[in-house]
Each structure stands twice: as C-alpha cells, then as structure tokens.
Amino acid sequence: xxxxxxxxxxxxxxxxxxxxxxxxxxxxxxxxxxxxxxxxxxxxxxxxxxxxxxxxxxxxxxxxxxxxxxxxxxxxxxxx
Amino acid sequence: xxxxxxxxxxxxxxxxxxxxxxxxxxxxxxxxxxxxxxxxxxxxxxxxxxxxxxxxxxxxxxxxxxxxxxxxxxxxxxxxxxxxxxxxxxxxxxxxxxxxxxxxxxxxxxxxxxxxxxxxxxxxxxxxxxxxxxxxxxxxxxxxxxxxxxxxxxxxxxxxxxxxxxxxxxxxxxxxxxxxxxxxxxxxxxxxxxxxxxxxxxxxxxxxxxxxxxxxxxxxxxxxxxxxxxxxxxxxxxxxxxxxxxxxxxxxxxxxxxxxxxxxxxxxxxxxxxxxxxxxxxxxxxxxxxxxxxxxxxxxxxxxxxxxxxxxxxxxxxxxxxxxxxxxxxxxxxxxxxxxxxxxxxxxxxxxxxxxxxxxxxxxxxxxxxxxxxxxxxxxxxxxxxxxxxxxxxxxxxxxxxxxxxxxxxxxxxxxxxxxxxxxxxxxxxxxxxxxxxxxxxxxxxxxxxxxxxxxxxxxxxxxxxxxxxxxxxxxxxxxxxxxxxxxxxxxxxxxxxxxxxxxxxxxxxxxxxxxxxxxxxxxxxxxxxxxxxxxxxxxxxxxxxxxxxxxxxxxxxxxxxxxxxxxxxxxxxxxxxxxxxxxxxxxxxxxxxxxxxxxxxxxxxxxxxxxxxxxxxxx
Numbered sequence: 243x244x245x246x247x248x249x250x251x252x253x254x255x256x257x258x259x260x261x262x263x264x265x266x267x268x269x270x271x272x273x274x275x276x277x278x279x280x281x282x283x284x285x286x287x288x289x290x291x292x293x294x295x296x297x298x299x300x301x302x303x304x305x306x307x308x309x310x311x312x313x314x315x316x317x318x319x320x321x322x
Numbered sequence: 323x324x325x326x327x328x329x330x331x332x333x334x335x336x337x338x339x340x341x342x343x344x345x346x347x348x349x350x351x352x353x354x355x356x357x358x359x360x361x362x363x364x365x366x367x368x369x370x371x372x373x374x375x376x377x378x379x380x381x382x383x384x385x386x387x388x389x390x391x392x393x394x395x396x397x398x399x400x401x402x403x404x405x406x407x408x409x410x411x412x413x414x415x416x417x418x419x420x421x422x423x424x425x426x427x428x429x430x431x432x433x434x435x436x437x438x439x440x441x442x443x444x445x446x447x448x449x450x451x452x453x454x455x456x457x458x459x460x461x462x463x464x465x466x467x468x469x470x471x472x473x474x475x476x477x478x479x480x481x482x483x484x485x486x487x488x489x490x491x492x493x494x495x496x497x498x499x500x501x502x503x504x505x506x507x508x509x510x511x512x513x514x515x516x517x518x519x520x521x522x523x524x525x526x527x528x529x530x531x532x533x534x535x536x537x538x539x540x541x542x543x544x545x546x547x548x549x550x551x552x553x554x555x556x557x558x559x560x561x562x563x564x565x566x567x568x569x570x571x572x573x574x575x576x577x578x579x580x581x582x583x584x585x586x587x588x589x590x591x592x593x594x595x596x597x598x599x600x601x602x603x604x605x606x607x608x609x610x611x612x613x614x615x616x617x618x619x620x621x622x623x624x625x626x627x628x629x630x631x632x633x634x635x636x637x638x639x640x641x642x643x644x645x646x647x648x649x650x651x652x653x654x655x656x657x658x659x660x661x662x663x664x665x666x667x668x669x670x671x672x673x674x675x676x677x678x679x680x681x682x683x684x685x686x687x688x689x690x691x692x693x694x695x696x697x698x699x700x701x702x703x704x705x706x707x708x709x710x711x712x713x714x715x716x717x718x719x720x721x722x723x724x725x726x727x728x729x730x731x732x733x734x735x736x737x738x739x740x741x742x743x744x745x746x747x748x749x750x751x752x753x754x755x756x757x758x759x760x761x762x763x764x765x766x767x768x769x770x771x772x773x774x775x776x777x778x779x780x781x782x783x784x785x786x787x788x789x790x791x792x793x794x795x796x797x798x799x800x801x802x803x804x805x806x807x808x809x810x811x812x813x814x815x816x817x818x819x820x821x822x823x824x825x826x827x828x829x830x831x832x833x834x835x836x837x838x839x840x841x842x843x844x845x846x847x848x849x850x851x852x853x854x855x856x857x858x859x860x861x862x863x864x865x866x867x868x869x870x871x872x873x874x875x876x877x878x879x880x881x882x883x884x885x886x887x888x889x890x891x892x893x894x895x896x897x898x899x900x901x902x903x904x905x906x907x908x909x910x911x912x913x914x915x916x917x918x919x920x921x922x923x924x925x926x927x928x929x930x931x932x933x934x935x936x937x938x939x940x941x942x
Contacts, residue, residue, distance in 0.1 A: 259560075259587050259588070259591075259592065260591075260592060260593075261592070261593070261596050273502070273505060274505050279502075279503075279918075280499045280500070280501075280502035280503035280505075280525070280922075281388065281499055281525060281591060283498065283499065283502035284495050284496070284498045284499035284502060285561075285587070285591060287495070287498045288495050288498075288561060289560075289561065292561070292562075292563075297494065297498075299494065299497070299498050299501065300494055305501065306501070306504075307498075307501040307502050307504060307505055309505065
C-alpha cells in the first residue's frame, strides 16, 4: 500500500471512530476543514507510526503542523 | 483466557440499565469522600463490596486530562465490577485533577501523583481491612500504578490498561495533538498562557516542566520489574504498544498475562457522549481478579465510620494575603437523592447571599471541560458566591433515572434537575441571587431553565450550538448548526463527482444533506417571517426572540460568549432575529478570537473566564 493510501485509510478510520464527518480528501483541503480535531490527528499520527515505522514529528527542531492534506501526505512521503 | 461477560447488559452506545440501577438503590454502594495525602486533600469514590467480601481491594488510577473525562463512566464500571466480586474499590482524583485540591503548578506531577496512589492504597486498607491491594491503571494511570508499586509493598498486583511504557513517546503524541490544535489558534503561543516556561498544555490540561522532565526519563523497559506477584496487561487492539514490555515481564519470571482487546479508543479517545465502556476489557479484568485474589473472607469487620464528605480548600490570593479557606462538600440531593454535586462555600462570615450553578457540557462530568467548572467554582466562591457544580441525572456521578439510559446530553428531566439545584442554593444557602453557567449543551439547559421559569437571575451561556431540542432528536442532527455555519461545505458535497459516486454506491445519504441544506434556506425565510410576527406582537411557538424578551421582562440577565466562528452565532441571528438588539444591556454578547468550541487553549480560556467573572459580578 502506498504511503498516501495508508494515510487516507487512517483518516477514514479515525473519522468513523470519532463520529466525525470527513471532508473529501484533496491535496488542497485545509486540515482545519477536514472535520477532524487535534485529538484525531494525534491518533492518526500514532497509528501511522505503528504501520509505517516512523513519526515525522519526532524531530528536535520546531515543526509546524501541515496545513493541508497534501502537505500532510508529503511530510510522510518525504520522510521516507 | 475465556471471555466471560459480566452481568451487565451493555448495548450500542448507551450503558446498561443494571449498572444504572445499582446506583438508585437504598443503601448506596458508593460514597464520595475526601482523604489526606502529602500535598492536600484528595477526592475519591469508595465502592463497597456488594458480593461476598474478599481479602483484596482495588485502587483505580485514571488516565490524564481529556482521556480521563472520556473514561469517566468506564472507570466506574471497573469499580462496580470489582465490587460485585466482593472487592471494594477506591477511585481517586490525583491532586490538581477532578475534585481534589489544587496543586503547585510547577511541581512534578508524576512524583506527586505516585504518592497520591500510595495514599489511596493506604486509605483503602484502613477503611476496609483488606490485606491485598490491586492497582488498576489506565494509560498514564497505569504508569503511576507501576511507580507506586515500587514504593509501596501493600500493592500486590497490577492491572495495566494500555500502559504508557515510554514517557518520551507519550509526550510526543501529546505534542502532536498540540501542534494540530495550533492550526486553529489565532496566535500559536496563546495556548501557553497558563502553562508557563517549559510546560505543555494538552487538550486543555497542563503538564509542568518538571513533569515533562520526569516523563522523558521514564521507560518501563529499562526499569526493574514491578515488585508484585501478578500483573495483567491489556493493550488496545487498535493501538498496541505494551506487548514487548509485557513479554519482558513474563520472561523475568513474574506471573504476567498479556491481552490485546478492542475498546480502548472508544473508552479514552472518544468524546464522553459517544464514549463506550470496553466490555471485553471489563470482562477480562473481572475474570483475572476472580482468579487472582484471595478468596478467604475472614476479614475483621472494618470499624463503622463515616467518610468525611467535606474538606477545606485553600485559595491563594493575589494581594499577598494568607490563603483563603473555603469549604467544599460532596453531596447527593434532589427528590430521590439521585443528583450529585459539589458545593464550594465562600469564607465563613460571607453575608451576601449569591449562588451560581455550573452545569455539564455534553456528557462531561461536573468538573467541566478542561476542569473549568472546578476552577471557576473555587474562584467565584473565593469572591463570595456559593457555587454548585452538579451532574444532571444520568451524567457524571449522578444516578440515572429508572428506564433512562446513561449519558443523555439532553435528558428529559434536565429542567427538574436544575430546579432541584436552584432549590438547594435558595433554601439551604438562602441564596437570593442565583446564576446558571453552561457551555455547549450546558448553555442550552441554562436558557431552557430560564425560559421555563426556574428562578434564576442570570444565565451565562458559552458556545450554545442549539437553542431548541425535541425529544427524539439525535446529536448528529446538530449538523444543522454546521450547515448554518458553513453552507458551502454542503454545496460542495452535494455537487462533487465523488459525492455522486458515493451516493450511487449507497455510501452516503445525500438526500439528508440536501434536506439539511434546503432547511437552511427555510430557516432564513422563517427568520424574516418571525421578525415580522414579533413586530406585530404575534407570538409564534418556539420563537427564540420572544423567549429572550420574556425572560428579559422577568429581569433575567443574559450573557452569551462565543468563540469566533461558532455556528451558534449565526443560529442566534437566524432564530432570534432583531430581538437580541432590542434587549440592549440585558443581553450581552462577547466573541473571543482564537478559541475552539471547548476553549481547550489556555489563552482564550483565560479570556473567557475573565469575561464570565466580569459578567457574574456586574451589578448593572
């Protein structure tokens, strides 16, 4: 499964678990408008660490949270 | 290990009736009380054994912050399950959490809370004469249980549910949540306003810099095996992390069992109104306790004692004066003594007779989102108010009415419950001026109480998302508020290619979305029509504008506080129309930038609290 597909799958799974209505996942979708909250994103990142084996947020320098869905996917694709 | 379900009939997203019933019986099986720890008074629930007494007690250690709010009912379920087995249990709030006393914000919470767990173990032994104590911990509570076992030989076994094995990894997850929350912040540093240097706020709850330092150093895989005889580790199937450590324990020779079971996310990471008791985890814990604990019941009967239901809370004062001593009392009240609340009394000698009631937000318990009800109650009491933070029936620690499910955000008897609380303030405390405070559904209930004529003088509403509610409506129907707020989102969904594909595949109810969107247009038309009717003094049913005018005529002050962008603002405009302006100073509206729905970031939360206090103490 590609990294993108893995990310999409986690977004969808967490949305269902958290009883949230997920917006259509396009690259330009602002994560703020995705329908998910910060807790949901933390859960997604934790699960992605388990499935992909790395956490791109585990860095010493200050990191801003990705603004769009495309940024989020790129963060994981570039880290790999 | 076989999976034997306990004698509970859990179904869907509601809890079981027998669980609710056990609270409604005469001779209450659980009692709220306060007991001492090194740092100050701790609040706890003592669940007496209802089955044949065993020689074991259970201390329950909750997770941290928002996870604890979500898990509130589940933890009670674990306690009740143990009690049915004859195992009394003590469910404790650590210092600075729940209803316990506040703590030094700079202290190392890990160290303080570990000592609190040890204090709870000793208290349980003192009150029940049990010889063995098992500590059950969830997430951070599980880590504290392990640390407490290193200090206290009275702890003989552990049940660790999704334990935090690596403090560093746990902090990383909290930081990610915080980073994500910063997307919504007007200023990224706004959320550190209360946190102080080096501290971290996670979903509205604070870790001090000292705590972060401690947690960073902790990795259970590198620590000595806990000095207990038996350990049960239950990992969440959807987020397993403790497997390697559990294997390490087993290899060390300790009697350690490891299970991966469903239900973790639903218990600790799902909003309280949707949270679910993890049935299989409860069943597994029950079976393990049953097989582990001593069945000898030749306990000496504990001395008859009544648990202290009140304590002193010390409030520091800004002007260098000695700390102010307030009294807090835990009590059941109302017609059948089903309703639970904590009263914070002002200093002795206070002559002004003013009371304020703080209501539940959603299904969150009486401590409120981010524990805001506790801090507000204590602050307002320090300035002369009698403050009652209470749980409506079926929420938090209140009993559930027979025939009703638990955790209804809009329980049918809410008005009766609020009236009972107001009655308590007016009769027992002779309050002549009573205010109601509520966030989200709490704001709704405050409004409805005022409209229904419950004798209040002021209603302080924060982020209401609806002003009307019909029995049979579901929480999902509150999507109406979203449509009002962002109709373009639904237009996009209605007309996108993906949406059509999903519709044709039967995967989305577009008809429902279309209906909601059409309803928005109707709302806008209806709003204009209602304004005309009001001008002609024609009273239409369910007219928010008329209702606000009606309570204004009775002299009730109305205060509305919104986070900017909240759907309740537009809904207010649509449903109350021009009435709001006509109320002038009797209806004051404040909008706060950079806040989310529950004010989880400390910067905007401080502003909200300041506005609330200003409005509560305003005498014009």
